[in-house]
Amino acid sequence: MDKDATGRLTALEETLAHQARMIDDLSEIVARQGAELDRLARRLGMLMEAEAQRQLDTGGTIPLADQRPPHY
Template sequence: MSERIERAEEQIAHLTRMLEDMSDVVARQSAEIDRLSRRVGLLMEREAGREMEAGGTVPLADQRPPHW
């Protein structure tokens, strides 16, 4: 019986460690996604500004393709 309890405790410790590691990974990924989302937003604003400076009235990304 004592052996079973030890194995269960070892498994719980292992699973707890895995859960903490995965939580750290998810937190890092979330921060990276937030950072990249901000950068994409800034790049889209910059490109829209360039398109407007080039004389377009509607940003190219919002225009319908010529075949429509």
Template structure:
């Protein structure tokens, strides 16, 4: 390869890698938002179930009790 074609090849590779990094960054940002949303939903469901168990007459919500083997 000539020096010019080496440089062109490296520039193309850098452009490709830059695009890939940008795409991966977007994917990670979407996943972070989705994980945050799902974590919030799980927390809401756990609180709702704990409230339901307490209203049903349980003294300590089942989710907060230690397993019997502890």
């Protein structure tokens, strides 16, 4: 191979290596965000259950979140 082809091949290999690393980094970020979303969804569910229970404990019959809006 001539110098020009070798240089282009080296440049392509470098670009591919950078892209592979970027894909791995982005994959890790997406996995962490998915785990964080799952954790936040569980916490939100617990908070909603706790609030519904608090509303029932204070004498309400139906939790406010389950009641129909007054304009129905």
